[in-house]
Amino acid sequence: MSAVGTVTLSPLTPELRAGVLRIQVAPEQVRFGGVPATSVPAGDREHPRESVVILRDGEPVGYFQLDLRSVPGAPAGEDIVGLRALAIDLAAQGQGVGRAAMLALPDYVRARFPGRTTVALTVNIDNPPAIALYSATGFVDAGTGLYHGGHAGPQHVLLLKL
Numbered sequence: 001m002s003a004v005g006t007v008t009l010s011p012l013t014p015e016l017r018a019g020v021l022r023i024q025v026a027p028e029q030v031r032f033g034g035v036p037a038t039s040v041p042a043g044d045r046e047h048p049r050e051s052v053v054i055l056r057d058g059e060p061v062g063y064f065q066l067d068l069r070s071v072p073g074a075p076a077g078e079d080i081v082g083l084r085a086l087a088i089d090l091a092a093q094g095q096g097v098g099r100a101a102m103l104a105l106p107d108y109v110r111a112r113f114p115g116r117t118t119v120a121l122t123v124n125i126d127n128p129p130a131i132a133l134y135s136a137t138g139f140v141d142a143g144t145g146l147y148h149g150g151h152a153g154p155q156h157v158l159l160l161k162l
């Protein structure tokens, strides 16, 4: 972890909020997971969602949401939590932050949502970096086929068993 620094996950707090809202992705990446400037306010309005901050050495460099209703196109249930709106700041991409965050995810979910034993997500078939990231951190295809209901094109449905 020396190259990437120390990566930790935290619920969004008022102190972290301004830093999270500054996180940017490349313009062509916005369609995959949005940007915190829009996804954080959306998360605020949806109470079954928790906003999670990815910190590197204490500084916000990434963001995602955990949704107790799962995500559109993926299995849902009392044992499932959905992951949505993952974004790593463009300046921090390709340095292992996303990988470290996904490797920290099981402990985070177990601590925050006892009883949830599966993380579900959908990922655009045109997003090989994200597909590679999820594959490298234990997510597997749900076996339900592609999800065609999103506005950004077909999606793989992936599951991580905790």
Ligand SMILES: CC(C)(COP(=O)(O)OP(=O)(O)OC[C@H]1O[C@@H](n2cnc3c(N)ncnc32)[C@H](O)[C@@H]1OP(=O)(O)O)[C@@H](O)C(=O)NCCC(=O)NCCS
Residues within 6 Å of the ligand: 025, 029, 032, 033, 085, 086, 087, 088, 089, 092, 093, 094, 095, 096, 097, 098, 099, 100, 122, 123, 124, 127, 128, 129, 130, 132, 133, 134, 136
């Ligand atoms: C996809 C994303 C989350 C990856 O995070 P990251 O911190 O850049 O990824 P890491 O540096 O931890 O890389 C982890 C693995 O992801 C894959 N990966 C990351 N960037 C990649 C790229 N440009 N091309 C191919 N694979 C890539 C690789 O498998 C990599 O492992 P490796 O370095 O051993 O090859 C980040 O690029 C991002 O925020 N993209 C824009 C938003 C997005 O697509 N969100 C996902 C919505 S489902």
